[in-house]
Amino acid sequence: MKVRSSLAKLSGQMTKQVLTMAGRDGSSLPGKVAQTIEPNLLADLAAGCRSVVVTGTNGKTMTTALLVKALEQKYPKVLTNASGANMLQGITSTFLTLKKNEQPIAVLEVDEATLPYVTEAVQPEVIVFTNIFRDQADRYGSTEGVLDHLRRGARLAPTATIIANGDLPAFAQLKVNNPVRYYGSTLAKDLPQPSTEKEDDTCPSCGAKLSYSERTYGNLGHYHCEACAFSRPQLDFTLEDVTSVTTHRAVGVVNGTTVELNTGGFYNLYNALAAFAAASHLGVKAQDIVAGLRQVVPLSGRQEVAHIEGKEGTLHLIKNPVGFNQIVQLLALEKDPFSLAILLNDLPADGVDTSWVNEADFESLLQLTDHRPILLGGRRTDVLQDRLSRAGAKAADLKLCDSDEALCRALAQLPTEKVHILPTFTALADLRRELVAKGYIQ
16 A cells, blocks of 8 residues: 555656646646545545645635635645645645645645545545535535535544534534534625525525525525524624725724735625634634735636736636626726626536526626627627627627637727626636736736
């Protein structure tokens, strides 16, 4: 076994070196090669390392990045899968970068369905549950299916503390033996809710409709059931106030401490709250957490800015109705006129079922565009054309781009200096490669 593990590790590291020399990032293939030789290699690589796992439908990448910077204020070495390769082979690739006898604390973004395999191997100290929204129905089936993955992952690491979003009804009854600490919002008023959003707001205990005294977005908020005793659990970490939210900045108060982010949108304050809770649980002082959070800049495709022939293009990853609608709420804060580009793919990483666009609030998005041209790209421009037409867009305002190169040319011709670009996962990866190749993103 030891010989096989050594061979697997060496093979993975050599694969990484070859990919690096070829100019590729090697975020997943080295781990895949190594696991082919030794399927249980991750457990060997992670032995002796403390680890934190972040999972959930939305917010994994940003929460992980925020938590890494917070922990770096206390711990000299923090290992993370910053590329976002959150499946088993990507996480194995991350641990393959460790030097001999190096034992850092690892902060790992993990895909929901992959969670049980990772927690069994690395035995994390903390598992962060961000949320569960309907996403990739063809892959997960239902939110209950995702919850099953999360529960199994927790049960396979019985000593891990769960840091869960208490504003999500599904997390109030996790049915695990792990210790659980909750975070959530105590805002004084509801936030506006898109009419198209249909997240489940039934009581997990008895099936009756939940009542909300406060609602942030989706089915998150301060809920209770009038038919039984079910209600939101007591919160250990609370977002007590929102001081300021713009398209590129957010400021709020968590447990009496002001936190500042270099990314916009209310939803990112939830991510900061999750990171604050996990870092605090791991012994980082509040002022140090704040200093770490302030260091995080927009990540790849998450409010990242590309400078395109005099245009300022901001990338916003879209993947499901809840996330899409939160981006619409963010764009409503934009003070300057802007144009839009939307790219929809239907590959497995995106979710092959594109019907989610029917519940996304394109109607509110169109109200922000003032009939300026909207660029459409990706594999499913037909779906976008149909959905935008039903939302009220004029056919003359929809401009189809048959390649990323054509999209870049069209972006440069738009009438506004600012452009907001909304791609799905693989469309983002393809477009971003084109933007990097042209020098629009460094």
